[in-house]
Amino acid sequence: MSVETQATAADSGAKATERFRANKSFTSEVTTERVNKLASRAIKALVDTVVEEKVTYEEYNALKAWLIQVGETGEWPLFLDVWIEHAVEEVANENRESSKGTIEGPYYVPNSPVQQTPGTLPMREDEPGTPLVLHGKVTSVDGNPLTGAKVEIWHADDLGFYSQFAPGIPEWNLRGTILTDDEGRYEIHTVQPAPYQIPTDGACGKLIDAAGWHAWRPAHLHLKVSAENHQLITTQLYFQAGEHLTDDIASAVKPELILDPQDVTDGSGREVGYDFVLATVN
Template identity: 35%
Template sequence: MASQRVLKVFDGIVKHTKKLLDEAQISHDEYHEFVLWLDRLGRKGEIPLFMDVFFETHVLNSIYSGYPGTEPSLLGPYHIENTPMLEEPYVLTQRADEKGDVLYFKGTVRSVDGKPLANTLVDMWQADADGEYSHYADDIPEYNLRGRFYTDENGQFEVKTIVPAPYKIPTDGPTGEFLDYIDHHPYRPAHLHIQFKQEGYENLITQVFFEGDPWIETDVAEGVRSTLITKLEHHEDTNGSYKTASLDFEMRTQNWRAEIKKDLTVANSSK
C-alpha cells in the first residue's frame, strides 16, 4: 500500500524542483553533471556529511524557529552511541597527557516553564585540541572526549574537559568540490556537542560555541545560534590555569506542538 506521506512529500519535491529548473534555466547537460556529482557523493560516502553541513540547519530552523526552548543544532556525523557513563566529579574520558586548555563547563537543564529537570541524561562529545574526533581518527583512543552523565536534583551539571579546536570538514571529495563552486571555506568554529534525554521530553540535540572564535560568523554548516554562544573565562590558581564556561538549556515536552496548538485555540476562543 502506498504511503500517503511519502507521496505528498515527493509531489512537493517535484513541484519545487520544476520551479527551480524554470527559474534557474538549468540545462539538460547541467542536470546530467549534477547526477554524476551525486553518484560520486554517494560512492565517497559523503551523503551524511553533505546533508549535515548544507541542509540540516535549515530543517531545524523550519521546525523550531520562534518556539520556546533551547534552539537545536546539528547532531553531526561524529556522534556514537553508548559512550562511557561517568561518575562524579564528571570528567570527559581523555588521555593522561591530553593537549589543550582545561575547561570546566556547567549548566542547568529546565523545562520551558522553568522546572529544573533532575536526572536528565547528558551525552557530550567534542573534537580535541587538534580538531579531531575519537572513533574517526586512528591515533585517538576510542571514547576520547566523550561521555554521559546525569544532572543533579536541581537540574545542574558540571563537567571537566578541554577547550575544543575549530576544524575543517573533509574537502578531498565531492563536498570539497561543492565548496569550491560556492567559494566558501570548510571550517567549523570550536564547539561542544550535547544531547539531553529526559522522560516525557523531546530529546534536545544542540551545540555550544565560544565568543571570539574566528569562524563563528561564517560557520560552513551554519550551525551557530546566538543563543548557543557562551564566553570562556580564564582563571589561575595554585594548580595552574583553566577556563570556565556555562550555558543553560530548556527542554520541550514530547507533545509541545499539540500544547502550543491548544494554547492558541484557547487564546483565540477567549477573544
C-alpha cells in the same frame, strides 16, 4: 604526519553512514500523499532551476557525476547534515518551549561512558587544547531541577577530529554522558575544541571548491540533554569571538548558543556556565 590527520572523507562518510543506519529509526508512517507532495516539490525545484538558469548538458553531466561520487564515498550524511539539517531542525523545534537546539551533525555515537557529576571526559594523557570546565543546571520549564538528567557531550579534538571517525584516536575520546545531581547541576571537565574544516578530499570538498565556498565550522561542543518525561534537546555550544561564527558552513550558529568562557584564576584553564531548560512531553 600523524595517523589522526590521515582521516579521509570516504572513511568518515562510511562510518557516518554505518552509524546512521544503526542509530536512526525508519518509519513507514509517512503517507503516500505526503511523499507525493514533498518529492514533487523537490523535483520541481530542481527542474525550475534547470529552466531558469539554462543548465547545459555539460553542467547536468557534471552534476550526475558528482551525485554518483557522493554515494560512492558515503558522504550523503555529511552533505545532508551540513547543508540541509539546519532547516529541518528549525521547523521541528519552532514551537518548543525550552532551550535552543541546533543540528546533531553526522558524528554522534550513542551509549558513551556514563559518570555522575562532576565528570571528566575520556582523553589522552597528552590531550592538546586548553582545559575547559562547562557547568550549569538542567531544569524543567517551571524551574524545577531535573535530578539524574543526562548530559551527553561530544566534540572534536584540538586538531578538528572526532573519535570513532578518524584513525589513531581512542574509542571514546572526548565523548561522555554526565548525570545531574539532586539539584539538577552538572559539571564537565574537557578541553576547548578548535574550529575545523569538514572533510574536503571527497565529493563535498569538490562542491565547496567548485562553488568558491569555505569548509569551516566554528569551534563547538555537541550536546544532547534529556530527562524522564521531558523532550530531548540536541544542540551545539559555540565560543564568543571565535572564528566562523557568522559564516558557519552548516548554518547552525544561534546567538543563544554562544558561550563566553573566562580564565580560571589559578591559570589552570577556562570555565563557563550554561543552563538547560527542558519542555515536558505532551
